Amino acid sequence: MSDVTRSMEAGAAGVAARVERRRRSMPSGWWGMALLIATEFTLFASLIASYFYLRFQASTWPPAGIEPPSITLPAVFTGILVASCAPVYGAVRMARAGRRPAAWGLLAVALLVQGAYLGLQLWLFVDDLNTFSPADTAYGSIYFALLGIHHVHVAVGLLLDLWLLGVLAFALTNYRLIALRVIAMYWYFVASVAVLVLLTQLYPSL
Amino acid sequence: MARIRRPGLLVPAAALALSGCGSPQDTLDPHSPQSGDIAALWWWMLAVAGAVFLGALAMLGLAWLRRSRRGLPFFGESERATTGLVVAFGMVIPATVLVALFGVADLYLIKRTSAPAAGSSAMTVDVVGHQWFWEVRYPGTRAVTANEIHIPARTPVRVVATTADVIHSFWVPELNRKVDTIPGQRNSVLLYADEPGTYRGQCAEFCGLQHAHMGLAVVAQPRARFRAWLERQARPAAPPSAARARRGRRVFMANACSDCHTIRGTPAQGKVGPDLTHVAGRSTLAALTIPNAPRELAAWIRDPQAVKPGNRMPGLRLSPRQVGELVAYLEHLR
Amino acid sequence: MAIAVPREAGPRIERLERIWRERPGVMGWLTTTDHKRIAILYLFTSLAFFAAGGVEALLIRTQLIRPDNGLLTPSGFDQAMTMHGVTMIFLFVIPMSIGAFGNYLVPLMIGARDMAFPRLNAASYWIFLASGLFIYGGVAAGHAPTAGWFDYVPLASKQFSPDSGIDFYALGLIFNGISSTAAAINFIVTIFKLRAPGMSLNRMPLFCYAFLAVSFALVFALPALTCALLMLEADRLLGFQFFEVARGGDTILWQNLFWIFGHPEVYVIILPAFGIATSIIPTFVRRRMVAFPLVALAEILVAFIGFGVWAHHMFAVGLSQVTTIYFAAASLIIVIPSGIQLFAWITTIVTGTPRFKTPLLWIVGFIVLFIIGGLSGITFAAIPFDQQLTDTYYVVAHFHYVIFGAAVFPILGGLFYWFPKVTGRMYHERWGQASFWVTFAGMNLTFFPMHIVGLLGMPRRQYTYPPDMGWTGYNVIESIGAYVLAAGLLMVAVNLVVSCFRGARVGNDPWEGDTLEWSTSSPPPAYNYAVIPRVTSPYAMWDREDREADVENLAAGEKVLEQGHETPAVTAVDAEWDEILEMPSSSPWPPVLALAISGVFAMVILKQWIAAGVFLVAAFVVLGAWHGKEPQEA
C-alpha cells in the first residue's frame, strides 16, 4: 500500500506528472471516455449501416437527378482533421511530462485547425443543401444526417478544447491531465470516424 | 402431401383443452397441410417442454423434501458432481433438443410453409390491405371484391399480399401461417383448403384504430361453383330495374358515395373504400364487423362511425327515405 | 456476523462521518451524490411510474373483460396499450433494477465508497426523472402515443399519426436514453476500477457480473434505438424521407434498428433479476452457487448473443430464408446460457439447506415462471411456428412470463431481501409470504390463459373482440387475474411501508448473507465502509478471517482512508491496488443540467428552434460550471 499514490495530492504540474507516471492502470476517466466512444461509434455504425441498407433497396444510387458527390474537397478536409491529431498527441506528451505551457500551445494549435475544418465542412454542407435536399429522397436524408451528426461531434470536441484551454491556462492538475488524455482520445475517435463517414459519403463516386 | 404425425398420447387430452373451444381461428384445428404441420410441430414442442417443466418441478420438490439435508441423492455435493449435473441438464440435453428442433422446424418445415414461387400454383389472388378492410383482386379477370376471398378447394392458391397504407398482416390460421403486408414489397403465402368451407382470418399486425375490426373470410368452394362465382364477379353491375333501386342509384351517384366507392359499369370509380359492384353477394359488411342485411346496412349508412369508430367512411346525413332507396339499390347488386 | 467497532477507531469514524456528511433537508436530496440516496430516489420514482403503468394495464384488462366492451374508445385503448409498454420498460423495470438495485448494491458489494462518477450518477437520475415527466407531460396534454411501444412506421409517420403523441414518445426515449447510457458507463467503470483490492474478476459476486453484462448491453444497444428515433423525428419534424417508400425510404429499416435495440433490451430487463436471484439463493440455502464460472459466463453470454437474434421479431415480414436462418440459430443457442443458470440455481437449492422465507419464495416462483416463459420463448425460434403465432396473445403471454415473472418477481424478492439493509428494520414475514402467493396466483391467472387464446387465434393489440370467437371465457379469467395481481402487489406495498415504521429493528446481517454489504451497518453510513474490506473469494461475507482482519485494520488505522472523500482504485482485471481516488462530493449542477436538457426537448417539440438552441448552450454552460470544482480541491 506504500506505493499507492493519492490523486488529491496532485494539485500542481510536477506532482500530476509523477502521479501519472506511477499509475499502473488506466484511470476511471479513460474507461469512461472509452465507453462513451464505444456507444458513439455504435451510433455511427448504425447510421452507416442504414446508409447501405437504403442503398440496397434502390436500383440507382444516388437517385436520378442527383449527381454523385465530388471527391476532392471532402477528402482534403478530412485529411486536415486527421492531421490535427498530431498537435493533440503532442499536447498529451507535454502534459504528461509536466510541461503545461507547451501543452497549452499545442492544444491551441489543434483547436485552430479543427475549427477551420468545421468551418470549411459547414460551408460545403450548405453548398450541398443548395444543390439537393434531405426532404426529397432517402438518399438526401441519410447523406445529410450522417454528415450533420458528425459535424455535431466536431463542434462538441471544440467546446471540450475551449474548456480545457481555459483550465490549463491556470494550472495542470491530475484531474486536468486525465481530462486532456480523454479529450485527446475523443479527437482520435472523431478523426477515425470522419474517415469512415467520408468513405460512405463518397461511396457512389468510388 | 404427407404430414407430420402428432405425438399420439398427448393430443386427445390437450386437444380437449384447446381445440375443443371451437374458435373459428383455431391454429390447432388445421384444414390444410401447412397449418397441419405447424400444429403438429406445436404438439411436439409442447410434449418436450412439458417433460422439461415437470423435471424441473420435480427437482424443486426434491429441494423441498430434502430442505434440511445437504447434497444430492447419489451425487453428494462435490464440486465435480454438481457442476456435472449443471453441464448435463443445462448444456448437453438442451443442445441436443435444440439442434433437433432446428433441423425439423427451420430446415425442413420452413420449406413446407414458405412462400410459393410465382407460377408454382394453380392460380394467384392479390390481396391489398387497407385501413381497415381487405381488397381482393383476381389477376387475369376484372373481378374485384373485399374481405371475402373465394378460392377453389383442394387447389394451391398463391396469395400476393400488399398494402395501400400501413403494415397489416394477412392471416388465416386454419389454412397457413401469417405474412405481413409491407409497403413497397410483394410478399406471398400459400392458401390450400383440404375441403370446401369458410375459414376466418384477420389482420394480425397492429394497424391503427380499427385493427380489431379487420377480419376476412376465405371461402373454399368446389371448382365448378368457384368458377361460376368468379365469372359473375368479373361482370359489371347490372342496371337496377325496380323504381326504388333506380332512385337509390341516383342517390349514390349524387352523393359522396361515388367519390370513395367503385361500382363497375357506373360513373362511380372511387378508390378509397371497397368495390361495391357485387356487394350484395357478400355475407358481411365492414370487414366482417356486421352481417350484410338490410337493417344493418341501413344503420351503417346512417352512421358508420357508430358501428366502427374511426373508419374512413363519413355519415352523409341522408334522409331516411334516401337511405332506404340506397339500401334497395345496394341490395340489388348481386 | 457484524464488525464490532473497536474503541480506538472512534475518532477515525467521526472524521469519516464529518467528511462524508451531506447537506440536510431537501437541498441535501437535490445535491446528493451518495449512490444510496440516489438509489432511493430511483426507487420511489420508478415505483410511481409502476403505479401508472399498472393502472393502464387494469384499463386494458377491464376493457377486454367482455366482447364489444365500450369502456375505452379505440384511441383510448391504443394510448393505454402504448403507454403501458413504454412505462413498464423504460420508466419502471430498467430504472428500478439498474437505477435502484444497481446503484444501492453494486458499490456496496464491491467494497467501494461510491460510484466511479458520482455527479454523473446523480445526473442520470435527474435526466431519467425529467424524461419520464416529459413523456407523461405529453399524456397530460392529451398527446399520448398510439402506435404501440415498438411504434412501427408507416403507422407512426406524420401521415398516419399526425398527433404529436409520437413526438413525445420518440423525443422522450432519446431523452431517457441519455440517462441509461450514462448509468451504464458509470456501472462498467465502477465495477472495473473501484472493486476492493483483491477482488479479481474470479472473486467478483455474480450480481456484479449481471450488472456488467447489462451495462455493456445498454452501451451497444441504445445507439441503434437513438438512431431510429432520430430518423423518425427527422421525418416527422423536418420532412426527411427515411421511411417513405415512395421516396426511396424503407419501413423495415425501422424494424431492424428498433429490434437491434429491442432484443438486447429484453436481456437488459431480466439480467439484473438473474443477479438478484444469484444473490438471494446462496444466502437462503446456506451454500455457494454451483458452477460459479459457468453462471458468470452465462450472464455475459446472454447479453452478447442477444445482439444476434433481433430478426426473430420479424420472421413474418418476408425476409429471405437465408437471412432468417442466422437469427434462428442464435435464437436457439441463446437458450443454453439460460439453461445453465436455471439448473445452477435449482442444483444449488437442492444441494443446499433452503430456508423458504419470503425472498427465496419469490425466487422459486421466478424460477418456475422463467421456465415457462423460456420454453414458450424457444418456440419462436421455430420459424414456421413463429410465423403462425407472432402478433397473437401467445406472444403477450410469453413476454409477460419473462418480464413480469422473470424480472419483476426477483425485483420484489430483492425488495424483501435488502429491506433490512436499507431500513434497519425487518418486514412482516407472514404477510410477505401471503403477498407472494396472491401475486403468484394472479400472475398465472392473468397470463397463462393468454397462451390459449393466442393459440385460438386472438391477435394482440385489438381494443375489442366479437362474442362468437371462443375467446370470451379466457379473457374474463385474465381480467379477474389482473385484479388479483394488483391486490398481491398492494399487499407487498402495505407490508413494506408499514414495516418501515413498525418493523422490528435488525442488526447488520439478519440473513447471514454472503456478500460484503451485510458487513456494514443497516442502513450503511455515507462512506459505506469505515475500512476498505479485504476480499479473497466471491462470498466475502462468509470469509470470517477476512472480516476479522478488517476489524484489526480499523483498530490499527490501516486502509481507513479518512483524509477526504477517498476510495481505492484498482487494476481492472486483477484488482491490484493502484491509487487512492478523491471522489467528487455533493453538487447542485446535475439537476440543473437535467432542467436545461428538458428545455431543449420541450422547445424541439414546440418547434421553437432558437429557444432550443439557447437551452442547449445553457446545458453546456452548466457542464462547464459542473467541472469548475475539481475533486482534489474539496
Place this chain on the structure above:
Amino acid sequence: MRFAPPRSAASPVMWFAVLGAPFAWGVEFAVGYWVTQTGCSVPGQRWGVNVDAWGVVLMVLAFVVASGAGLTALAMFRGTADADKDDAPPPGRVHFLAMVGMTVTVLFLFIIVMTGLGVVILPDCHQS
C-alpha cells in the same frame, strides 16, 4: 498440451482463449447477414453474389478460429490444473477464464455450424 499460464492480465493469448469463439461467430454473423441482405437485394441480384459460397467460407473460417480459441483455453486449463478458481491471480484468474473459454467455444461452435448448414441447405433469396 500444457503451457505456463500467462501472468499478465492483458495477455492476448488468454483473452483469445475467452473471446476467440464469440468473435469468430460475430464476424460470421455480421458479414453473412450483409451478404444475404445485399445478395438478395435488387442491385445485389444483378451482381450475382453467391450466398452459399460465402456461407461455407465464413463457416469454415469461424470454425477454425473458434476451435483454436477452445484449444488454447483447454491448454490454459491444464496448465493451471492445480489452481482453484477462487485463487489469487494470475493462476486463479487464468484457471477461471480457461473454464469460461472452453464452455464459450462449445456454444459458439454450435451456432457457427448450424448457421452455415442452414445457409447451404435453404434456397437462396427465397421469401420465408
